[in-house]
Amino acid sequence: MHYVYLLKSEKDNKFYIGYSSDLKLRFKQHIDGKVKSTKNRRPLKLVYYEAYDSERLAGTRETQLKKFGSAYMALLKRLDLKKLPD
Numbered sequence: 001m002h003y004v005y006l007l008k009s010e011k012d013n014k015f016y017i018g019y020s021s022d023l024k025l026r027f028k029q030h031i032d033g034k035v036k037s038t039k040n041r042r043p044l045k046l047v048y049y050e051a052y053d054s055e056r057l058a059g060t061r062e063t064q065l066k067k068f069g070s071a072y073m074a075l076l077k078r079l080d081l082k083k084l085p086d
Helices: 023-031 055-066 070-079
Strands: 002-009 015-019 044-052
Touching: 002 023, 002 055, 015 023, 015 055, 023 044, 044 055, 044 070, 055 070
Parallel strands: none
Antiparallel strands: 002 015, 002 044
């Protein structure tokens, strides 16, 4: 399986979008500060993920969300993330 995931920084309340074939390991890397793009935004919370059968589909979805257009806004609205506790 391949996963697209959404992390929320408890430091700056911003989101990070990524994808991985090993969600547990990748999340641990984020938590441990081994990912350059989130290292200074810890602590982080995993708020959402989607599972895909292929890497191509996961990569396409990640790209779609990272454009921060209608797909991204629809996801935030569906998850009602503006109301998540800090």
